[in-house]
Amino acid sequence: MKRFGFIGLGNMGGAIARGLASGGAFALHGFDPSEGMCRRNADIMTIHPTALELARNSDYVLLAVKPQVMRPVLTGLVPALGPETCLVSIAAGVTLDQLVEWSGRKCPVVRVMPNTPAMVGKGVYALCFDHELLDEGRRQTMLDVFSSIGQAHVLPEKLFDAYTGLIGSGPAYVYAFMEGLIDAGVTLGLTRAQATSMVSGLVSGSALMAEAEGAHPTLLKEMVTSPGGTTIAGLNALDEHRFKFAIGRAVRAAAERSKELAD
Ligand SMILES: NC(=O)C1=CN([C@@H]2O[C@H](COP(=O)(O)OP(=O)(O)OC[C@H]3O[C@@H](n4cnc5c(N)ncnc54)[C@H](OP(=O)(O)O)[C@@H]3O)[C@@H](O)[C@H]2O)C=CC1
Numbered sequence: 085m086k087r088f089g090f091i092g093l094g095n096m097g098g099a100i101a102r103g104l105a106s107g108g109a110f111a112l113h114g115f116d117p118s119e120g121m122c123r124r125n126a127d128i129m130t131i132h133p134t135a136l137e138l139a140r141n142s143d144y145v146l147l148a149v150k151p152q153v154m155r156p157v158l159t160g161l162v163p164a165l166g167p168e169t170c171l172v173s174i175a176a177g178v179t180l181d182q183l184v185e186w187s188g189r190k191c192p193v194v195r196v197m198p199n200t201p202a203m204v205g206k207g208v209y210a211l212c213f214d215h216e217l218l219d220e221g222r223r224q225t226m227l228d229v230f231s232s233i234g235q236a237h238v239l240p241e242k243l244f245d246a247y248t249g250l251i252g253s254g255p256a257y258v259y260a261f262m263e264g265l266i267d268a269g270v271t272l273g274l275t276r277a278q279a280t281s282m283v284s285g286l287v288s289g290s291a292l293m294a295e296a297e298g299a300h301p302t303l304l305k306e307m308v309t310s311p312g313g314t315t316i317a318g319l320n321a322l323d324e325h326r327f328k329f330a331i332g333r334a335v336r337a338a339a340e341r342s343k344e345l346a347d
């Protein structure tokens with residue numbers, strides 16, 4: 085059985101590890117400086133005392149640390165790396181060139197960009213297979229791994245900043261939208277508990293419908309919008325306040341920040 089190691093067992097590392105654990109295809113290994121994180125994940129993986137020790141015991145090493153600590157973490161792994169190990173980074177902004185250089189040009193490297201719905205097995209993942217040392221077998225394994233825990237899309241690295249701004253950061257925009265709806269419901273007299281439960285059902289039902297119908301959101305929107313009715317009054321107010329423009333600005337700002345993280 086191949087061994088899959090996780091360096092960093094926080095929000096994303098922990099979520100992806102849980103997803104892989106339920107598939108049972110890999111022996112899991114982990115390292116995190118926080119004892120609490122190690123304890124929380126000890127039921128599904130072998131915990132190692134150092135990142136180097138973990139890398140020595142893994143065929144795939146998934147790096148789930150903040151971009152700011154990626155360089156020292158990777159340079160510390162170099163003695164354990166060789167062509168038999170495959171590195172997988174989920175850090176925003178850290179480029180393939182940086183990852184390859186900091187890991188001593190010794191092994192294949194994959195970039196993956198997840199999002200937090202990974203925590204409920206519904207992550208959307210971008211996979212970058214641009215590294216020349218990456219063989220077909222490992223590409224297929226990565227596709228199988230991430231398809232088994234959500235949706236996997238292969239993207240060239242040049243689209244990773246865009247993807248990060250749109251889908252990596254995307255859940256936060258959805259939650260901000262939900263927060264706005266909930267506050268509006270409370271303003272109009274619903275209790276916060278009622279509004280929260282209703283809005284959550286609204287968003288998940290609408291998303292399910294968009295997936296099931298396979299129709300463009302514009303058409304789905306038209307199904308809600310009666311001539312001279314309530315919805316068109318609400319949509320016109322959104323237009324007045326430049327709702328779509330604000331969303332576009334948010335995604336572009338996040339994509340720009342992703343680019344800056346490489347500096
Ligand atoms: N959260 C998100 O929505 C997304 C995050 N990402 C990327 O995923 C990565 C991880 O983010 P996230 O899971 O949210 O962050 P978290 O802070 O939840 O997890 C990072 C973990 O790494 C640990 N850590 C810190 N230093 C080291 C080290 N030297 N060696 C090993 N582990 C270390 C941290 O411990 P401690 O807290 O004690 O420092 C923490 O437990 C980031 O690079 C981020 O860009 C990508 C897409 C989405």
Ligand SMILES: O=C(O)[C@@H]1CCC=N1
Pocket residue numbers: 176248252253
């Ligand atoms: O905010 C961040 O930097 C990370 C990357 C994408 C989502 N969260």
